[in-house]
Amino acid sequence: MQFIDQAEIEVEGGTGGDGLTAFRREKYVPAGGPSGGTGGKGGSVTLVADSNLQTLLDFRYAHRFRAENGERGGPKNRTGANGEDLIIEVPCGTLVYDLNADQLMGDLTESGQELVIAPGGKGGLGNRHFLSNRNRAPEQSQPGAPGAIRRVKLELKLLAEVGIIGLPNAGKSTLISTLSSAKPKIADYPFTTLIPNLGVVRKPTGDGTLFADIPGLIEGAHAGQGLGHDFLRHIERTKLLLHLVDGIAPDPVADYHTIQQELMAYGQGLPSRPQLLAINKVDALLEEEVDALATELSQVTGEKVFRISAVSRQGTDELLQAVWQLLDETNAAIAAEAARTAAALIEFNTPSLRSTELSELTSDA
Numbered sequence: 001m002q003f004i005d006q007a008e009i010e011v012e013g014g015t016g017g018d019g020l021t022a023f024r025r026e027k028y029v030p031a032g033g034p035s036g037g038t039g040g041k042g043g044s045v046t047l048v049a050d051s052n053l054q055t056l057l058d059f060r061y062a063h064r065f066r067a068e069n070g071e072r073g074g075p076k077n078r079t080g081a082n083g084e085d086l087i088i089e090v091p092c093g094t095l096v097y098d099l100n101a102d103q104l105m106g107d108l109t110e111s112g113q114e115l116v117i118a119p120g121g122k123g124g125l126g127n128r129h130f131l132s133n134r135n136r137a138p139e140q141s142q143p144g145a146p147g148a149i150r151r152v153k154l155e156l157k158l159l160a161e162v163g164i165i166g167l168p169n170a171g172k173s174t175l176i177s178t179l180s181s182a183k184p185k186i187a188d189y190p191f192t193t194l195i196p197n198l199g200v201v202r203k204p205t206g207d208g209t210l211f212a213d214i215p216g217l218i219e220g221a222h223a224g225q226g227l228g229h230d231f232l233r234h235i236e237r238t239k240l241l242l243h244l245v246d247g248i249a250p251d252p253v254a255d256y257h258t259i260q261q262e263l264m265a266y267g268q269g270l271p272s273r274p275q276l277l278a279i280n281k282v283d284a285l286l287e288e289e290v291d292a293l294a295t296e297l298s299q300v301t302g303e304k305v306f307r308i309s310a311v312s313r314q315g316t317d318e319l320l321q322a323v324w325q326l327l328d329e330t331n332a333a334i335a336a337e338a339a340r341t342a343a344a345l346i347e348f349n350t351p352s353l354r355s356t357e358l359s360e361l362t363s364d365a
Contacts, residue, residue: 013147
């Protein structure tokens, strides 16, 4: 399956049905008068987030979508049928931009979340709506209104909680294949991974956590070099970054700095994202070499450096325990911040509420 994370489409809501000009002429119904019904509403184009989708591949060749038109109003004051809405499914994590207005329309992050991007037009009024004391037999009716037409850009940002980053050939794909059931392409040459790979890693509680293997970054990735510029966006939503350093690279410390500089240059909150650092391929090094490298990296980061082998699973259990602990701390911090924000809003509104209650008590007295 191809991974497509950007697409541009044109959408159009259905045109509303025309109103009808008609008069009621029936036996035993004196002065029947106008009886033209209103046209039906045009269908709308609606995006719906689907957790079963992981790519925008469906929009590779299909670029134009139009909802159904409303039906014309009928005689005897009958309203025309509404046009059927057009439902378009997109992956969770899809950002929707209106290219004409150059603004964000919505962010579909939860399965089942909906966003109307092209409302249908209203149905035209039939001649019965123009009846008045001055016009007892109106012969005018309205045409249906056209639906909205928009050029829309879809941009997918994966919703993984843990993003695995590092230079090409650091062992990211091997690690995600070891920890989950994902089967990414693995080879001993750079840029083997051309698309982000997703894998669900089970916690000890049985809950699944989504990991994303981000294609190898290189120096200048933030400016479009290599593959990183296209896929850095996919770690914007992560809560935790797992940085893999190739232990058998010529200069692992320089490799570490290269990735950190790219995160800093890209911005979007990535430099301050919680990180864990792990040296990979330690099974190919002597113990004293691993100790020396871990000490040097620890002095640079000020944090513990994990030692793993993605191939043999050496050290991966300890690394995962640290991942779960840091995720719990991050989630707790997010929840605490949300609670503080809610409390601040309540406190902000409380004085006005109290003054209102005080004035009511004063008036009652």
